[in-house]
Amino acid sequence: MRSNISDDQRALTIDDANLPVVDLGGLFADDAAEKAKVAAALGDAARTSGFFYITNHGIPQAQIDALFAASKEFHEKPRRFKMKYWSGFTTHHRGYVPYEENGADFPKSINFNEAWDMSYEAPEDHPDYLAGWRMTGPNIWPDIQGWRETVSGYYDAAFNLGLRLLDALALELGVDSEELTRHITYPTSQLRLLRYIENDLPATKELVGIAAHSDFECFTILLTGSPGLQVMNAEDVWIEAPPIPGCFVVNIGDIFETWSGGQFKSTQHRVTNIGTERYSMPLFFGLDYHTVVEPLEKFRTPETLEKYPPMKAGEHLMRMSVNAFRYMADARAKGDLVLDFEVPEENPFKREAKGA
Ligand SMILES: O=C(O)CCC(=O)C(=O)O
């Protein structure tokens, strides 16, 4: 880790803080008691820290290695190749996102990451694709031999793992999983192939890998290739979450916090500017664009209903994306992208760290 790091970018190390590791093995056995045990461990982790590692997840290491290799192969191409697939050429956010797109304050504030973004494949005649700006539609692919198969194969595997996790979390919350899965037909579940860019600038609040945020969907299944990720725990203290071989990091997102009336925590996290190249791949497990998200019936109280007013899953993603990506903000300023809902400057799910 670099030495020129400002105090607000420091975190406790994994040795000082306890990060749960949940063994998912029991989800794949046909045994209700085993499944319930895993569900209880996931629920415990989701309630206490909101993020955790999972092991025995069933995705072969060879598939993970192939995804890292595919991401590297794309990102090592020259800028002129990558820009052929600029996400700003689409109205549903697919393709390449250069680092200058990140955040409203570039270059005063720099998020040193670039990405390839894809999502659930929806047909060309899907009404939300035709309407535009709804994060729904067909993927685009770079002209690299075998790349589509590798990336979409990984997407399907991680997406299916997400369905298992959803099922287990529903079990833990005591809700029928069908109540949750009925909102998944053409979900806005993005996979990002992120590369953090080598640079020799310091690590400060303005110079980051990715600024502190929570994820906007149900939960995120994240692969990381090297350290840099920091997560805010239940006590609102930053701790480092380095990769553990064979594990994914999972964090709860804004939708599950809402569904559970705040029992599950949507975890703030960030990547500091480590200065070296770093690869990571989050899959944001989301819902159909038009799904209205509010506390599930059993978690409705006057307090939870007040704290979590109904929001459409896709609108929440769009309002956060307009703030995140400059091409979207530009399209909005030009009147090409018209939103009939509010775009707050900050995510209402944001929590501040202690002492920050
Ligand atoms: O790169 C990482 O480890 C985290 C990425 C992340 O938080 C995000 O893309 O939302």
Ligand SMILES: [Fe+2]
């Ligand atoms: Fe994130």
